[in-house]
Amino acid sequence: MGKVYVIGLGPGAEKEMTYQASTALEKSEVIIGYTVYTGLIRERFPDKKYLSTPMRQEVVRCEMAMDEAMKGRTVAMVCSGDAGIYGMAGLLYEMGQGYPEVELEVVPGITAANGGAAVLGAPLMHDFAVISLSDLLTPWEKIEKRIRGAAMADFVICLYNPSSRKRADYLKKACEYILEYQSPDTVCGYVRNIGREGEDAHILTLSELKDTEVDMFTTVYIGNSQTRNVDGKMVTPRGYRLEE
Amino acid sequence: MGKVYVIGLGPGAEKEMTYQASTALEKSEVIIGYTVYTGLIRERFPDKKYLSTPMRQEVVRCEMAMDEAMKGRTVAMVCSGDAGIYGMAGLLYEMGQGYPEVELEVVPGITAANGGAAVLGAPLMHDFAVISLSDLLTPWEKIEKRIRGAAMADFVICLYNPSSRKRADYLKKACEYILEYQSPDTVCGYVRNIGREGEDAHILTLSELKDTEVDMFTTVYIGNSQTRNVDGKMVTPRGYRLEE
Structure with a gap:
């Protein structure tokens, strides 16, 4: 059974990241996000599969996460700030209705x-x-x-x-x-x-x-x-x- | 010159703590907070001087922090959640007017x-x-x-x-x-x-x-x-x- 973590990295990524976010990234096989955010964590988590989409393609990004999770993988969807504040968490829950097998977990971050x-x-x-x-x-x-x-x-x-x-x-x-x-x-x-x-x-x-x-x-x-x-x-x- | 970090540990302390909070605690010589919060970090940072006060004694706790900083020490004032949201940060800035030599820095945390x-x-x-x-x-x-x-x-x-x-x-x-x-x-x-x-x-x-x-x-x-x-x-x- 696949799982998607929706992870807020904090406003400046890296230093405001929580231990909980770090643990979730460690557990993930696939990390999805804008290149600007994944770039900040790639050094710390080098052995992951990284996927990204251009700006504004949020639905595509969520589908990407769900498709990877449907293959049984653990996926991290990363964003700056908190994914639960004007972020991707809501869209993922709404789309998740089409993927009842996929577990979702929001990992809160420091919002702006x-x-x-x-x-x-x-x-x-x-x-x-x-x-x-x-x-x-x-x-x-x-x-x-x-x-x-x-x-x-x-x-x-x-x-x-x-x-x-x-x-x-x-x-x-x-x-x-x-x-x-x-x-x-x-x-x-x-x-x-x-x-x-x-x-x-x-x-x-x-x-x-x-x-x-x-x-x-x-x-x-x-x-x-x-x-x-x-x-x-x-x-x-x-x-x-x-x-x- | 002394310094006071005002650090939010997140709602459950420990796992929601940020790297930035951890770095600030590492730099501090004195850690001040309710026993319930300092207890959560004592294991990770054993070699610090720990001080605490009973609940509601917030002014006393702030004075304690300022006094330690006036001795040239680096002090961490810890609380749950974010010290900037209904927390201790405001009181410290107001009291800080009486201690112009002491530098204050708020380290944000995950608020409830x-x-x-x-x-x-x-x-x-x-x-x-x-x-x-x-x-x-x-x-x-x-x-x-x-x-x-x-x-x-x-x-x-x-x-x-x-x-x-x-x-x-x-x-x-x-x-x-x-x-x-x-x-x-x-x-x-x-x-x-x-x-x-x-x-x-x-x-x-x-x-x-x-x-x-x-x-x-x-x-x-x-x-x-x-x-x-x-x-x-x-x-x-x-x-x-x-x-x-």
Whole structure:
């Protein structure tokens, strides 16, 4: 009986990988993923069969994993971050209905929200909302509703996919919605290339963020009403009463 | 110059620990944390000075870390999950203002939201909100507003601290708020003892969850309008248009 591990390698792969991920890779005969991620682990696990597909061919990649597992093999499907957060885990479970013999196991990883937060300081110490600004599979009205809902309820907000060539002004729009509920001085931050070469972090106000251009390798944080800039770190207090 | 690493060990400690956490522990001379967490790593890192305090003495523990660092030592402050998510990182940065010579570094870990999601299937594949039901430091009205905001905007919701002896009915109240916006058939799940002995996961409907008692070692997930029960796994599709 074949098995597919769906493994998140963490934002920068390698150093944020967990022991559990390492053990699952060790057990696997076939490792499937984008070349950029498999390249990072090939050195540590040289004696495996490596398979990959071009970007965006996610259904093909899942079929590849299922086909290998149907041959009785143990397969690792690897991705950056956590496979369970905007990753491949959901698609595999849905496709898995067609392959009832194949066992699936998700091995969690450090997602960008957590990895970037550690770089900025401690922005996610209180309730937070994670929102992707990609409207490839989600209508923009739904995204707008979520941004407004989160800002209105004073969540710390973490934005994935804040930009791309086709939607250069999405972050600006998101900030404009949030500015209807939160102060222009709200402490914000962003991190580019989390855990990778060229890692780059900035802390700024919400009104400054509105006019900042970021790329698709960036994760953005908007503080809640209590978030402060503590000596250049973005810090959200754990509670409210202590501050009053 | 001393340094304090704030290290998240993941929900079950040990196996979800990252290489980065392991490297930081290796570099540390002093390791501080609750006995239950230091016990899990003592075997791997036997030649360290271990310090601990009783539960809830968080300020004392932070002072302990700063004092050791002021002596020029490298200190690891360990906790379960991610120190940056409802953890010790924020308090350390705030206290760090009194110790400008001490360098702080947060080493991210797998937080319960991610660890429990992997056990349930793939509930966090789309935008999600993380909310703690603990009203120790947050007024309940604020928590209620967040639950309503998240439910209204169709976020997947992940609840930390869903119960305690003093607030046995908080999860019921939370479900009642959510039921004003979401169907009673909304797919929900909960996981007890994530990554530990006795790990225990359940999938059920929102109306069933309302009448379920959970303990403080449990993390609860409420699906969005698209979340489905796929062969006993809780799966949120990655997008909307595909489903329509």
